[in-house]
Amino acid sequence: MKFILFTIALVIASASGQIIRPNSLPGLISIVRFQNTACNGENGDSGTCLAEAECNRRAGTSIGSCANNFGSCCSFKFTCGGTTSQNETVFVNPSYPRGENGTDTCQVTIEKQAKVCQLRLDFEEFTLAQPDENGLCTTDSFMVRTTVGERLPILCGENAGQHIYIDMGRGSANPVVLSVVSNGDRVTRRWKVKINMIPCNNLDMAPSGCMQYYRSPSSIIKSFNYGSRIESRSRYLSNLRYTACVRVEENFCAIKWETESANSFSFGAPFEELSLGNQTRLGGATGGLCSQDDFVGIDQGSVDGTGPGDDRFCGNRLLEMNSVISRSKPFMLKVRSNHDQTLNAANSQQGFSLRYVQLPCVI
Numbered sequence: 001m002k003f004i005l006f007t008i009a010l011v012i013a014s015a016s017g018q019i020i021r022p023n024s025l026p027g028l029i030s031i032v033r034f035q036n037t038a039c040n041g042e043n044g045d046s047g048t049c050l051a052e053a054e055c056n057r058r059a060g061t062s063i064g065s066c067a068n069n070f071g072s073c074c075s076f077k078f079t080c081g082g083t084t085s086q087n088e089t090v091f092v093n094p095s096y097p098r099g100e101n102g103t104d105t106c107q108v109t110i111e112k113q114a115k116v117c118q119l120r121l122d123f124e125e126f127t128l129a130q131p132d133e134n135g136l137c138t139t140d141s142f143m144v145r146t147t148v149g150e151r152l153p154i155l156c157g158e159n160a161g162q163h164i165y166i167d168m169g170r171g172s173a174n175p176v177v178l179s180v181v182s183n184g185d186r187v188t189r190r191w192k193v194k195i196n197m198i199p200c201n202n203l204d205m206a207p208s209g210c211m212q213y214y215r216s217p218s219s220i221i222k223s224f225n226y227g228s229r230i231e232s233r234s235r236y237l238s239n240l241r242y243t244a245c246v247r248v249e250e251n252f253c254a255i256k257w258e259t260e261s262a263n264s265f266s267f268g269a270p271f272e273e274l275s276l277g278n279q280t281r282l283g284g285a286t287g288g289l290c291s292q293d294d295f296v297g298i299d300q301g302s303v304d305g306t307g308p309g310d311d312r313f314c315g316n317r318l319l320e321m322n323s324v325i326s327r328s329k330p331f332m333l334k335v336r337s338n339h340d341q342t343l344n345a346a347n348s349q350q351g352f353s354l355r356y357v358q359l360p361c362v363i
């Protein structure tokens with residue numbers, strides 16, 4: 001029995017990590033090391049695998065066991081006024097899991113660690129007030145303040161399932177500040193944002209200029225606050241200027257973008273067009289026509305992925321068949337909206353929910 005336990009301890013041993021003394025084995029093994037890897041707690045939440053004493057020392061909460069019960073799956077939750085330097089920290093609203101009502105400013109600080117270059121925020125839960133008639137987050141807003149990199153959009157509405165990457169810079173020692181400002185008691189707000197710290201030169205880093213980064217052969221990309229139609233309001237936000245990037249998988253040469261459902265693309269003022277039977281319907285446009293309002297950018301996109309294609313797509317349909325193929329690498333979806341949301345609100349535009357599928361190279 002002692003031999004088996006000793007073997008387990010060696011299996012989970014690792015060169016880097018921390019030192020614990022298993023309580024169950026006095027005198028047999030004095031030192032066990034293991035990496036501080038991600039783990040899942042009994043409630044389904046994620047945490048970091050640490051020695052129990054270390055979890056307590058860093059003011060974490062144990063949500064289960066890990067490393068064959070030698071470690072404690074440690075959760076770091078924090079809220080307004082808090083500061084963190086821990087990976088896998090979760091930023092929640094003060095009354096979480098209950099919601100917030102009223103007017104408040106809630107701010108947390110993420111300290112810069114020497115070897116961390118990027119943050120990834122995963123909005124596991126995110127409900128704030130809807131944008132106003134101009135597509136601006138004037139009632140509630142979620143903001144990221146950073147002293148390096150691009151300006152990130154101010155977010156509001158429903159954004160569960162979304163994520164963003166934030167550059168922290170290599171040399172900088174400046175922290176990143178997240179804040180939620182809420183106004184009025186007509187809305188119940190709730191948020192749970194997981195913060196992942198990504199080391200410099202790590203493969204998990206998003207390429208420069210990519211605020212969103214998708215790493216799978218196929219997935220669904222939605223505009224912020226995408227959801228069911230709200231009469232005389234645009235669901236998507238104005239003043240957007242960001243890029244969602246897709247990692248090119250090995251042996252894949254093209255990408256197909258298609259609407260998740262028949263009506264899941266309405267981004268940029270629609271165009272009237274004649275359909276069968278001389279009925280007028282609202283459709284889409286490409287290229288220069290899209291420069292009048294909001295559009296998504298897909299380089300050299302066309303129905304079958306041949307020819308020069310177009311690089312801007314807008315309106316209430318994505319080309320003729322709600323699908324665009326592009327062979328231009330790297331695979332990117334640029335999202336651009338202007339400050340004028342009048343026509344977008346008049347047409348109750350919802351934004352986009354697009355499925356992408358990478359297409360294998362054909363010899």
Ligand SMILES: [Ca+2]
Nearest residue numbers: 294338340341
């Ligand atoms: Ca617009």
